[in-house]
Amino acid sequence: MPTVNERFRDIRKELGFNQQQFAYELGISQTHISGIENGRDNPSKSLLKFLCAKFSVSEEWMLEGTGTPLPEWDITTDKGAIAKYNALRVSFEKMLLAATGDDLACMVQAFCYLVGALGAQKLDLQETIKYRKALCSTVDELEKLSTMVSSTVLPSKTDAMGWVDFKNSCSAATNRINQSVKDAINVYLEKYGEEMKL
Numbered sequence: 572m573p574t575v576n577e578r579f580r581d582i583r584k585e586l587g588f589n590q591q592q593f594a595y596e597l598g599i600s601q602t603h604i605s606g607i608e609n610g611r612d613n614p615s616k617s618l619l620k621f622l623c624a625k626f627s628v629s630e631e632w633m634l635e636g637t638g639t640p641l642p643e644w645d646i647t648t649d650k651g652a653i654a655k656y657n658a659l660r661v662s663f664e665k666m667l668l669a670a671t672g673d674d675l676a677c678m679v680q681a682f683c684y685l686v687g688a689l690g691a692q693k694l695d696l697q698e699t700i701k702y703r704k705a706l707c708s709t710v711d712e713l714e715k716l717s718t719m720v721s722s723t724v725l726p727s728k729t730d731a732m733g734w735v736d737f738k739n740s741c742s743a744a745t746n747r748i749n750q751s752v753k754d755a756i757n758v759y760l761e762k763y764g765e766e767m768k769l
Contacts, residue, residue, distance in 0.1 A: 576608060588665075619633050627654035627657040
């Protein structure tokens with residue numbers, strides 16, 4: 572069974588950090604990280620608890636070696652949603668640190684748009700939930716469409732019917748995206764009567 576030091580190393584690699592980056596994230600020296608991973612030092616319980624809280628790592632796995640390192644997220648619960656957010660935040664921050672120029676500017680701008688859209692200004696709680704669900708549907712469909720068009724498994728150049736099916740699937744996904752955007756906007760417009768909805 573792996574030791575806590577080995578699990579410490581494994582989770583660093585799982586999260587995609589080198590030792591220097593991990594040291595920065597945890598507020599300790601790279602030498603201490605190296606010492607822990609090589610078995611010369613032992614991580615304190617408070618360091619392990621901090622690591623688990625910051626990166627949504629299972630404390631049971633980290634301390635005892637039982638279960639799995641990263642939880643199965645049930646984002647329908649408060650705890651699951653926060654854990655998922657923490658893991659994605661770490662991933663997003665790593666992408667930001669690797670980005671430069673126009674790529675960095677576009678990523679930050681997209682993030683700002685999303686945060687602004689989630690604000691749901693001038694809506695009550697029920698309207699806000701309905702609006703945010705429509706936004707989630709929009710982004711979900713966009714992600715599916717992006718995955719579809721970037722797939723390495725596309726029809727061959729001579730498969731005309733395959734390309735027709737592929738185009739129809741993309742068109743259907745685009746229509747679902749348009750409908751989700753309308754659903755979000757209609758949360759605002761329905762206050763002015765059904766005839767004002769898109």
